Amino acid sequence: MEIKKIAVVGSGSMGSAIAEIFAFNGFEVLLKDQNIDLVNSGIKRIKKILQGQLLFQEGRSSKEIARIETLGVVLSEEQKEAIRTKLKSHLTERKVEEIMGRIKPVVDYSQFENVDYVVEAVFENMDVKKAVMKDLSDHCRENAIISTNTSSLSITKISSFISNPERSIVTHFFNPPYTLPLVEIVPGMRTADATVREMMEFYSKLKNHRGFMKPIKVKEVPGFLVNRILVPVLNEAAIMLDEGVAEAGDIDTAMKLGAGFPMGPLELADMVGIDVTFDVIRILYEEYADQKYRPSLLLKRMVDSNKLGIKNGEGFYSYH
Numbered sequence: 001m002e003i004k005k006i007a008v009v010g011s012g013s014m015g016s017a018i019a020e021i022f023a024f025n026g027f028e029v030l031l032k033d034q035n036i037d038l039v040n041s042g043i044k045r046i047k048k049i050l051q052g053q054l055l056f057q058e059g060r061s062s063k064e065i066a067r068i069e070t071l072g073v074v075l076s077e078e079q080k081e082a083i084r085t086k087l088k089s090h091l092t093e094r095k096v097e098e099i100m101g102r103i104k105p106v107v108d109y110s111q112f113e114n115v116d117y118v119v120e121a122v123f124e125n126m127d128v129k130k131a132v133m134k135d136l137s138d139h140c141r142e143n144a145i146i147s148t149n150t151s152s153l154s155i156t157k158i159s160s161f162i163s164n165p166e167r168s169i170v171t172h173f174f175n176p177p178y179t180l181p182l183v184e185i186v187p188g189m190r191t192a193d194a195t196v197r198e199m200m201e202f203y204s205k206l207k208n209h210r211g212f213m214k215p216i217k218v219k220e221v222p223g224f225l226v227n228r229i230l231v232p233v234l235n236e237a238a239i240m241l242d243e244g245v246a247e248a249g250d251i252d253t254a255m256k257l258g259a260g261f262p263m264g265p266l267e268l269a270d271m272v273g274i275d276v277t278f279d280v281i282r283i284l285y286e287e288y289a290d291q292k293y294r295p296s297l298l299l300k301r302m303v304d305s306n307k308l309g310i311k312n313g314e315g316f317y318s319y320h
């Protein structure tokens, strides 16, 4: 089936950024949340992503020219022009408007029968996701594909009582999807092979602002692939901070300078969200019943005191 029209349910940090990718690739997208104010916040977030990318790309050629000149190379005007042409922005104000024009805010499912593919990106909560999946299965065509962006929940369970679990699957994006290309494609127990093939094919043709997306097929295990490796690292960094092994800044510096991490684990936990990090490690602990996934008590205290990271201004670091 050719995917032409797409919907995204949940216009929070991930849903809005995922909708942006689809619109950037030329698709018409319905963006749904619980009420119009929430959808409009998502639309604002998308505009901000695009404006940020516009600025980033416009500044790229001057940064590259400055970088070369600091090496002592004197560039001619022709050489500078060649760099400007090579790094020319693929975004313009007009293109931004066109992309925004493809995103339609909605607050109900009345237009979902025309949709070929839906991505669910609501709260990481089994009951909420099950309810949304049920609504989607009631309102979408039988052959529409429904994927979830869950970080840690079982697709087999989320889609356990919908009418077409063969067309349901996980498509797990990474934050921020407009620069990180990976999508984990995770079939549930009843997902059809054709659905996996269609999703692998669809995502390998999509682009974000840095290049092609990279779908990878992953077996359904708690944490899938990346989070099963990454979240225990973030959790361990929090445990070590709590034990007083080193200051937060030193833990991050150590992993950047000693292990080549592009970001420190505590900085990354702040970016992912302390609540999301805590939820994933808790789920790994429960599902595998293994002490190596024991959640950090510091993470728990931070969630309890609403220190959730960048999204609300305070986590391991302050963002005020």
Ligand SMILES: NC(=O)c1ccc[n+]([C@@H]2O[C@H](COP(=O)([O-])OP(=O)(O)OC[C@H]3O[C@@H](n4cnc5c(N)ncnc54)[C@H](O)[C@@H]3O)[C@@H](O)[C@H]2O)c1
Pocket: 009, 010, 011, 012, 013, 014, 015, 032, 033, 034, 038, 121, 122, 123, 124, 125, 128, 132, 149, 150, 151, 152, 172, 173, 174, 175, 271, 272, 273, 276
């Ligand atoms: N934040 C990350 O780094 C990240 C990365 C990968 C995957 N995820 C996953 O993506 C999903 C969304 O995460 P997020 O960080 O964008 O969360 P978020 O809290 O920013 O956004 C969730 C949105 O879902 C909306 N919502 C809740 N119930 C709804 C319903 N019944 N109908 C319509 N909208 C509803 C909320 O109003 C909110 O706007 C979660 O499953 C999360 O695990 C998050």
